[in-house]
Amino acid sequence: xxxxxxxxxxxxxxxxxxxxxxxxxxxxxxxxxxxxxxxxxxxxxxxxxxx
Numbered sequence: 001x002x003x004x005x006x007x008x009x010x011x012x013x014x015x016x017x018x019x020x021x022x023x024x025x026x027x028x029x030x031x032x033x034x035x036x037x038x039x040x041x042x043x044x045x046x047x048x049x050x051x
Contacts, residue, residue, distance in 0.1 A: 008033070 010018070022032040 018029050018032060022029045025032065
């Protein structure tokens, strides 16, 4: 699902930020985008407390 992120259109400011962070981390922009999306899509624990 997250294999082909290179074609995802981004705003110029977002593109610049991703490129800067990727360079800092010494990884490709595509790899960084996959990591960010994977973490964002991970399910968050939900409290199913009785009401």
